[in-house]
Amino acid sequence: MRNGNRSIEDQIDALISEGKSLAATQVSDFLTKGRVVDVHLFRIWRGKVETFFDRTFGKGSTWVSKFQSEINGPSLDDVNHCLSMLEVAKSDFIDGNILPIRKDRKSDESASVIPFPDVSAVIQHIQGLESCLKRRWVEAQRCQSAGCYFAAIVLIGSILEGLLFARFKLDPNKAASAKIAQGYKFGITQLERWGLDQMLKVAVELGWIKKDRGQFGDALRRSRNVVHPIVELKGKANFDESTCRVSWEVLKGAIEDLLVSVS
Numbered sequence: 001m002r003n004g005n006r007s008i009e010d011q012i013d014a015l016i017s018e019g020k021s022l023a024a025t026q027v028s029d030f031l032t033k034g035r036v037v038d039v040h041l042f043r044i045w046r047g048k049v050e051t052f053f054d055r056t057f058g059k060g061s062t063w064v065s066k067f068q069s070e071i072n073g074p075s076l077d078d079v080n081h082c083l084s085m086l087e088v089a090k091s092d093f094i095d096g097n098i099l100p101i102r103k104d105r106k107s108d109e110s111a112s113v114i115p116f117p118d119v120s121a122v123i124q125h126i127q128g129l130e131s132c133l134k135r136r137w138v139e140a141q142r143c144q145s146a147g148c149y150f151a152a153i154v155l156i157g158s159i160l161e162g163l164l165f166a167r168f169k170l171d172p173n174k175a176a177s178a179k180i181a182q183g184y185k186f187g188i189t190q191l192e193r194w195g196l197d198q199m200l201k202v203a204v205e206l207g208w209i210k211k212d213r214g215q216f217g218d219a220l221r222r223s224r225n226v227v228h229p230i231v232e233l234k235g236k237a238n239f240d241e242s243t244c245r246v247s248w249e250v251l252k253g254a255i256e257d258l259l260v261s262v263s
Contacts (some may be wrong), residue, residue: 063089149244
C-alpha cells in the first residue's frame with residue numbers, strides 16, 4: 001500500500017478515535033432530554049473532520065455536502081452519525097470506491113482560503129481596520145497551509161485582539177465600568193496600551209464574549225505570546241496543524257459572540 005493511502009487511513013483512524021473519546025463526555029440535556037457532548041470539543045472535532053473531507057475529497061464532493069447538511073449540533077446522535085460516515089469513508093477508500101483529489105499546491109491553497117466574515121458591525125468605525133484584519137485572516141491560512149504554524153497562531157491572535165479593540169471603542173464607557181477594569185494601570189482612554197489579556201477579561205465580565213470562550217481565548221493569547229523568543233523557550237512551544245485548527249475555532253466563536261453583542 002502506498003504511503004499516501006496509509007496516511008489517509010491513519011487520519012481517519014485518528015478522527016474516529018477522537019470522536020469516540022468525545023462520545024464518552026456525553027451528558028443528559030435538561031431541555032431536550034437527549035444526550036449531548038461537550039459543545040466546544042464537538043466544534044473542534046467537527047472542524048477537523050470537515051477539513052479532512054475538504055482536503056481529501058474536495059469541497060464540492062458528496063462527502064463534504066453530506067457532512068455539512070447532516071452533522072450540525074453537539075448531540076450524541078450527530079457524533080455517532082459522523083463516526084459512521086468516517087467508517088464508511090475508510091472502507092470505501094480501502095476498496096478503491098473513492099479516491100483522494102490530486103492537488104496542485106498553488107491552486108489548492110488559493111481555492112481553500114476561507115473568506116473573511118462580515119464583521120462590519122464591530123469594526124466599521126475604525127478606518128482601515130477591515131482591510132488590515134482581512135489581510136491577516138488570509139495570511140494566517142496561507143501560513144497554516146505551508147506548515148508555518150508559529151506564524152499562523154500569531155496572526156490568529158492578532159485578529160482577535162483587533163476585533164476586541166474595535167468592540168471596546170464602540171462602547172468605551174461601558175468597558176470602563178467593568179469591575180475588573182478598575183484595577184488596570186491604564187484607563188479606557190489609553191486602550192491602545194491594554195493587552196489581549198485585559199481585553200478578554202473585561203469582555204467576559206460584560207458578556208461580550210461567553211465565559212468559556214474567554215477561557216479558550218486566554219489559551220490562544222498565551223500561544224500568541226510565543227512571538228517573544230524567551231516566552232517560546234520557557235513554554236517549549238510546539239505548534240502543529242491541530243493547534244491551528246483549535247485556534248481558528250476560538251477566533252470564530254469569539255466573532256460570533258462579538259456580533260451578538262452589537263446586534
